[in-house]
Amino acid sequence: MNWAGFVFGAAATLAILGAVVVAVARGAAPAIAGFALSMLGVAGVCLALGDDFLAILIVLLLSAVLPAVLLAAAKLAPIAPRPPRPYRLAAAALVSLIAFGALVTVIVRTPWPAAGGAREVAASWLGWSLLTDGVAAFELLGVLLAVSGIGALVLARAAGRPRGDADRVT
Amino acid sequence: MTLTTTLIVAAALFSLGLGAFIGRRTVLGALLAFELMMASAVLAVAALTTLSGSRSALGQVVAAVLVGAAMAAGVLVIGAHLAGAAGRGEGGGGAVPR
Numbered sequence A: 001m002n003w004a005g006f007v008f009g010a011a012a013t014l015a016i017l018g019a020v021v022v023a024v025a026r027g028a029a030p031a032i033a034g035f036a037l038s039m040l041g042v043a044g045v046c047l048a049l050g051d052d053f054l055a056i057l058i059v060l061l062l063s064a065v066l067p068a069v070l071l072a073a074a075k076l077a078p079i080a081p082r083p084p085r086p087y088r089l090a091a092a093a094l095v096s097l098i099a100f101g102a103l104v105t106v107i108v109r110t111p112w113p114a115a116g117g118a119r120e121v122a123a124s125w126l127g128w129s130l131l132t133d134g135v136a137a138f139e140l141l142g143v144l145l146a147v148s149g150i151g152a153l154v155l156a157r158a159a160g161r162p163r164g165d166a167d168r169v170t
Numbered sequence B: 001m002t003l004t005t006t007l008i009v010a011a012a013l014f015s016l017g018l019g020a021f022i023g024r025r026t027v028l029g030a031l032l033a034f035e036l037m038m039a040s041a042v043l044a045v046a047a048l049t050t051l052s053g054s055r056s057a058l059g060q061v062v063a064a065v066l067v068g069a070a071m072a073a074g075v076l077v078i079g080a081h082l083a084g085a086a087g088r089g090e091g092g093g094g095a096v097p098r
Helices: A003-024 A028-049 A052-076 A086-109 A122-131 A135-160 A163-169 B003-022 B027-051 B057-087
Strands: none
Touching: A003 A028, A003 B003, A003 B027, A028 A052, A028 B003, A028 B027, A052 B027, A052 B057, A086 B003, A122 A135, A122 B057, B003 B027, B027 B057
């Protein structure tokens, strides 16, 4: 087994185990920790596939930032969970099993086309596209972001003023 | 490491996310289940882009956009949750009833 196969196996196991923890955990903290582990596993699978950019993105956003924000939100405004209802958990497990069986059947029976041609790299392709075909959309997006930033500043200034001034601005 | 194996891992993530969504007890639990389903979509797109078809970079960009959408949805739901709790004056340690 080469290193990619080892990374793939370990990461896939981690992803599924983390997802199981999310599905069965009762508290917020274990569920969020399971989610972070699962996203780490997904990033590992992407790394084994050769998608380095995607792996970095998933580690940063879904495995680090989002769980941290979720933990902070759960700490700031904790939610009283509803009591567990056995029939609902049984229905969830049944639907999960049926969905998994159906998806595996479709995946195994579908004749997927073999990979062909040289592989394009997302970063160079995206940079080239943004500077040639999509340059107008790219510039318009910049203008939109600038306008939204100015609007946010105006709203923030209006919110800091007394009531009469704020009404006049809006 | 084949396309079928990777897609089966993605299917497992999606099924577990679906089960977690049905059995959820809080809004944050629903958000975690939704994020699991989005991650399975990211994994499926990445696998299909890498191990099948024309190996275009567009698939990688679509997968990256899906990651961004998952993050944005998470931030929006958390923001709405915190804003709702602040509006009710229940933040700062007390449990927020649904």
